[in-house]
Amino acid sequence: MRQVFQQELSEVQDRLVEIAELVKVAITDATAAFNESDLPMAEKVIEGDAKIDDLALSLDELSIQILARQQPVARDLRIVVSSLRMSASLERMGDIAEHIASLTRYRFPERVVAKGLRGTFREMGELDIEIAGKLVELLKSQENDIADEIRDLDDKVDALHLKVFGKVLDEAWGGTTADTVDATLASRYHERFGDHAVSISKKVKYLSTGDWVDQDNSLSR
């Protein structure tokens, strides 16, 4: 029974990695679409999100079946419960990539990123891609150091989020109202993407340290 359980847990881990890999592709493509106003790329991301949703739903069903069949306790139980939460965060990260792509499509053929913000959004996008890549590594290796790296990358995204508002609210900002709306939404999406990754990292870290308290704080602020 124990061996079957270990196999099932390993299946859960593999599926989390699989979803995280798709999320990485989604954010890579979404930020490329966004920064280059690439409509076909945006549509690819929008269509691809259903796959992430399906995989997350199917992983949740597996986790619930494991709870029913294996009746895990203690750390094993926490692993399965955490996987339910991590799949929800990954699914949400896919949604955010879709939202970023949708902004591009909505504005097409005009460019979605105003001139003065192109460098900042390029940086934010690169950080989000790096965060998604680190998340895949973390879910594969369970190495706590990677969780800390994700937190540091997210701090940089947060700083750029503030920088976007600083630029938009500066007198020198020459953007239209539509530019302001798009920049506000896009910046918020890029920032939330990182938050969800931090939330997942904290759960992975908690599973190795047993420190449950405050594991959800990144999403509370």
Add this chain to the structure above:
Amino acid sequence: MRQVFQQELSEVQDRLVEIAELVKVAITDATAAFNESDLPMAEKVIEGDAKIDDLALSLDELSIQILARQQPVARDLRIVVSSLRMSASLERMGDIAEHIASLTRYRFPERVVAKGLRGTFREMGELDIEIAGKLVELLKSQENDIADEIRDLDDKVDALHLKVFGKVLDEAWGGTTADTVDATLASRYHERFGDHAVSISKKVKYLSTGDWVDQDNSLSR
């Protein structure tokens, strides 16, 4: 054992209702603070959010203990797993109320809502308050009709969300860039509040009908 389990499930339900009641207070106060630029009220909401976070965390611990002690299967298992997800959505609704209050504080002593949008945001706020009230009723009574009412109210919020963008992007919009940023964020927060309520309603409905599929769709869009 069965009787203890039923008592514990009833405790979970009571705690979900308790948190939903606090969320209702939070959104009532947050929209009042937002619409009236009432700083003390905004600070009350911001300080009060920690209570919601604590209650949600403590409910999650209870749910995990129930899973470990009672080893529920079938519908009972789904109830406990759903409660973990509902608490996460309620906690997030509290965060959103806090975000709405924070916009008010950030802009104070200036008014956060631009003149042409006051009526629209008042309507959105009233709908979110009504949604929160219905959610308390639904969690108490488990009556599916209420879930449908929440979905209909959320459709109205979504329509107003589009209306805000329509107004802001109209040539007649005379707001500053800061007005545009605030309106964009505030409208998004009001809209997401309703989405989370719909997500919870779908879970309650699913628990009575057994229809698990697509239960999370409201958060996928």
